[in-house]
Amino acid sequence: MKKVGLGIVGLLGHAGSHLKICEKLKDVKFVAGCDKSAAGRKRGARAGMTVYSDIKEMLKHEKLAAVIISTPNFTHKDISIACLKAGVKVFCEKPMAHTLADCKAMAAAANKYKGFLQIGFELRTCPVMLHIKKMVDGGAIGEVKNIHFFQTPGLKKKGWKLDPKRSGGLFIEKLCHQVDLFRYFLGEPKSVQVFMAQNTVPSYGIMDNCYAVLEFGKGRLAQISFLSGLAAVKKGMKNSDYSKMGHGLRFDFIGTKGSISYNYWEKSVSVTKLVKEKGGSHKVALVSKKIFKNLTPEELYENLVFQDTDFIRRVKEGKKENFSGADSLKTMQVAFACEESAKKRKKVLL
Numbered sequence: 001m002k003k004v005g006l007g008i009v010g011l012l013g014h015a016g017s018h019l020k021i022c023e024k025l026k027d028v029k030f031v032a033g034c035d036k037s038a039a040g041r042k043r044g045a046r047a048g049m050t051v052y053s054d055i056k057e058m059l060k061h062e063k064l065a066a067v068i069i070s071t072p073n074f075t076h077k078d079i080s081i082a083c084l085k086a087g088v089k090v091f092c093e094k095p096m097a098h099t100l101a102d103c104k105a106m107a108a109a110a111n112k113y114k115g116f117l118q119i120g121f122e123l124r125t126c127p128v129m130l131h132i133k134k135m136v137d138g139g140a141i142g143e144v145k146n147i148h149f150f151q152t153p154g155l156k157k158k159g160w161k162l163d164p165k166r167s168g169g170l171f172i173e174k175l176c177h178q179v180d181l182f183r184y185f186l187g188e189p190k191s192v193q194v195f196m197a198q199n200t201v202p203s204y205g206i207m208d209n210c211y212a213v214l215e216f217g218k219g220r221l222a223q224i225s226f227l228s229g230l231a232a233v234k235k236g237m238k239n240s241d242y243s244k245m246g247h248g249l250r251f252d253f254i255g256t257k258g259s260i261s262y263n264y265w266e267k268s269v270s271v272t273k274l275v276k277e278k279g280g281s282h283k284v285a286l287v288s289k290k291i292f293k294n295l296t297p298e299e300l301y302e303n304l305v306f307q308d309t310d311f312i313r314r315v316k317e318g319k320k321e322n323f324s325g326a327d328s329l330k331t332m333q334v335a336f337a338c339e340e341s342a343k344k345r346k347k348v349l350l
């Protein structure tokens with residue numbers, strides 16, 4: 001069986017998870033790895049790769065079919081474009097990049113070199129999300145009129161992710177996933193407005209408490225409530241402790257005939273329907289509540305396995321990206337509009 005000759009740029013942190021997953025994929029042959037840090041290169045060498053500290057050197061000396069880029073956001077543009085120029089198929093972690101100019105340059109390079117540029121908006125390969133999308137497309141809740149995303153995450157340690165100049169900000173580094181998902185379900189938004197409360201966590205350089213409203217036309221909205229400073233942590237916490245400690249992660253889809261609610265920490269998907277009663281009133285009736293007790297976090301949300309498997313399969317079969325670089329640029333344009341709206345404290349039309 002012909003294997004995909006793979007390179008990995010970034011070998012620690014999130015890249016370490018990509019590496020672990022790809023080590024198990026039978027269609028992959030690791031060729032080379034690149035990391036600025038000696039610890040990263042040591043990890044790559046352990047996986048049997050030739051390691052480099054500079055992407056240009058790696059591309060000069062190695063023949064790669066595909067590459068996974070999982071380095072900080074502010075490095076994505078240069079690394080992706082160098083790979084596209086060398087004819088290597090690219091999977092680049094989300095966000096596309098930390099500035100809109102860099103995102104545009106990446107999409108333009110994919111176009112210029114007729115390249116393969118897959119951005120890691122993982123919710124589009126998440127099994128639970130795909131299950132919900134199928135229900136929605138099958139008309140289970142009528143026309144979707146509102147999608148609400150609610151998250152109370154744990155705090156991040158100081159580093160480039162909390163520095164807007166290097167990460168791009170909250171909507172670029174983190175909430176681009178949700179912006180992308182809204183586009184996946186509802187199409188292109190017409191406007192965005194972000195209301196940002198004064199930050200409460202002193203070490204945060206990015207927004208830490210905010211509310212966003214995206215208007216999609218035809219009476220459809222998507223909303224984000226993102227509240228840091230609520231979820232507590234304790235040593236040795238188990239997955240089952242998270243919701244008790246204030247961690248929340250939930251998507252609600254409200255349609256003209258019913259709703260679907262996905263609660264990550266509860267591992268549940270609930271479906272309701274809107275029922276007309278005698279006298280003209282309505283009530284909401286619970287149709288089903290499925291607890292996915294046996295699904296792993298990977299299958300529920302953090303689906304790197306599905307994402308990496310899909311990427312490798314597409315490369316191997318000579319297929320196109322799951323969604324193009326140009327499509328990812330559209331998600332990034334909306335995410336940057338959210339950042340702009342928060343800063344200017346006004347609605348931004350798209």
Ligand SMILES: NC(=O)c1ccc[n+]([C@@H]2O[C@H](COP(=O)([O-])OP(=O)(O)OC[C@H]3O[C@@H](n4cnc5c(N)ncnc54)[C@H](O)[C@@H]3O)[C@@H](O)[C@H]2O)c1
Nearest residue numbers: 010011012013014015035036037040070071073075093094
């Ligand atoms: N679920 C998700 O979608 C998800 C989760 C976490 C991180 N990410 C994304 O993955 C990327 C990496 O995040 P992270 O948390 O692992 O960051 P990190 O800073 O912890 O690690 C990045 C790795 O890249 C290496 N590196 C830095 N600059 C480099 C360069 N120019 N060339 C080669 N190697 C370089 C570092 O030495 C390190 O090993 C980011 O874009 C982040 O947004 C996505």
